[in-house]
Amino acid sequence: MKRRDTLKAGALTVFGAGLPFSGAQAQNRFAKYAGKTVVMSVPAHPHYDAMAKLLPEFTKETGIKVETDKIAIGRMKEKQLLEMSKPSGDFDLGCYIVMWKGEYVAKDLIRPLEPFFANPALADPAYDMKDIVPIYLENLGLVGGPKGYLAGPGAKLYGLPYGAETSVLAYRRDIFAKHNLKPPETYAEFRALLRIIKDKEGIGALTSRGQAGHQVVHAWLLHLNPLGGSVFNDKWQPRFNDAIGVDALKFLQEVVATGPAGIAGYGQGEANTAFLQGQAAMYLDSTSLAGFVNDPARSRIAGNVSWALHPRGTRRASQSGGLGLAIPKNAKNPEAGFLLMQWLTSKAQDKAVTMAGGAPMRNSTLRDQDAVRKYPEFITFVEALKHSNPDWRPIIPVWDKINVQALGVGLSEALTGKKTAEQALNDMVPQVTAIMREAGYKI
Numbered sequence: 001m002k003r004r005d006t007l008k009a010g011a012l013t014v015f016g017a018g019l020p021f022s023g024a025q026a027q028n029r030f031a032k033y034a035g036k037t038v039v040m041s042v043p044a045h046p047h048y049d050a051m052a053k054l055l056p057e058f059t060k061e062t063g064i065k066v067e068t069d070k071i072a073i074g075r076m077k078e079k080q081l082l083e084m085s086k087p088s089g090d091f092d093l094g095c096y097i098v099m100w101k102g103e104y105v106a107k108d109l110i111r112p113l114e115p116f117f118a119n120p121a122l123a124d125p126a127y128d129m130k131d132i133v134p135i136y137l138e139n140l141g142l143v144g145g146p147k148g149y150l151a152g153p154g155a156k157l158y159g160l161p162y163g164a165e166t167s168v169l170a171y172r173r174d175i176f177a178k179h180n181l182k183p184p185e186t187y188a189e190f191r192a193l194l195r196i197i198k199d200k201e202g203i204g205a206l207t208s209r210g211q212a213g214h215q216v217v218h219a220w221l222l223h224l225n226p227l228g229g230s231v232f233n234d235k236w237q238p239r240f241n242d243a244i245g246v247d248a249l250k251f252l253q254e255v256v257a258t259g260p261a262g263i264a265g266y267g268q269g270e271a272n273t274a275f276l277q278g279q280a281a282m283y284l285d286s287t288s289l290a291g292f293v294n295d296p297a298r299s300r301i302a303g304n305v306s307w308a309l310h311p312r313g314t315r316r317a318s319q320s321g322g323l324g325l326a327i328p329k330n331a332k333n334p335e336a337g338f339l340l341m342q343w344l345t346s347k348a349q350d351k352a353v354t355m356a357g358g359a360p361m362r363n364s365t366l367r368d369q370d371a372v373r374k375y376p377e378f379i380t381f382v383e384a385l386k387h388s389n390p391d392w393r394p395i396i397p398v399w400d401k402i403n404v405q406a407l408g409v410g411l412s413e414a415l416t417g418k419k420t421a422e423q424a425l426n427d428m429v430p431q432v433t434a435i436m437r438e439a440g441y442k443i
């Protein structure tokens with residue numbers, strides 16, 4: 001069986017084939033919790049802004065009230081860790097970034113979802129777990145399998161994708177047509193285009209993240225994976241400073257040299273804005289951009305954007321990541337939190353949040369005629385997901401520490417000219433090795 005088929009089969013095994021619950025049970029599953037309030041930790045993020053438009057309908061249907069605790073995504077983890085470490089926390093449902101899942105499970109802060117889906121009083125028989133994009137379900141939801149975060153023996157579902165993404169290339173078709181350019185198929189073509197566009201058009205060639213910490217690591221991984229690299233070898237020894245890692249970082253340095261001013265300080269928001277405001281001709285990052293690239297209120301380039309697959313290096317690869325939902329171990333209303341999670345990620349509400357500008361996590365939405373009519377780029381996104389890599393980053397419990405405190409510092413030093421690419425990567429090896437050994441890895 002292929003990997004994705006195996007994952008689908010595993011989901012069926014875990015959650016039961018068909019979930020044969022009666023219609024009466026389905027109708028009554030909300031009644032017990034009517035009047036309760038679910039408190040939800042959410043980021044300031046376009047997908048969750050779209051989600052907010054759906055919540056009144058949830059309350060109308062179920063009688064369950066929803067209170068959102070909205071915070072900048074960079075401060076969300078700190079607040080969640082504080083709340084989830086209490087005997088009884090304030091959150092019944094929380095959004096997390098993909099690289100937090102292993103840490104949250106290792107610290108016993110979130111609940112496995114199987115007991116909820118196995119409970120006929122709570123589970124929706126029409127939910128259709130198989131319809132969720134398999135790579136999203138694996139990447140954002142599974143913990144405990146091979147390497148600690150991939151599908152396979154020992155993997156358990158701790159979260160559901162909600163705000164999931166993969167990487168694609170968006171480009172200004174008006175600029176490309178003006179100079180008779182084609183979207184890059186390979187990294188060789190990609191590299192050449194950076195200088196051509198900068199010289200011919202005078203604006204940035206490619207927008208990118210570059211801010212120290214997670215943002216610059218995200219940008220570097222976008223190139224490391226397609227070029228054939230990885231952070232560790234099979235024995236958990238750092239290999240990010242090999243020739244491929246250096247090449248990926250040098251490519252990112254060229255992106256900075258030919259991009260819009262200030263990339264070294266860009267987070268995701270600034271990188272998006274640079275493209276939407278016409279300051280760059282290309283964008284390589286999250287599919288989440290689709291929700292507002294043609295919105296005249298947010299975009300000066302509406303109607304002039306086309307989409308292509310992530311360029312191929314030694315292999316075709318695409319990022320897998322984004323945001324998910326989990327139930328804290330110390331939630332006061334875990335069942336009501338699950339009912340909200342299940343409702344938000346259902347077929348009907350996945351389409352609804354997508355039409356409101358959010359990111360789809362179901363195959364049925366990506367292929368829905370109304371959705372594709374509004375977002376024709378979904379045709380490209382479906383193809384990109386075929387190449388999406390669940391092992392894009394090592395989502396082990398200490399990954400966020402490595403990501404923010406080690407790699408995120410050293411890579412920034414290379415982008416700001418403090419160190420060469422080789423220096424920056426070599427200097428990080430001892431620190432990353434020490435973090436891994438402290439975490440119990442025998443390297």
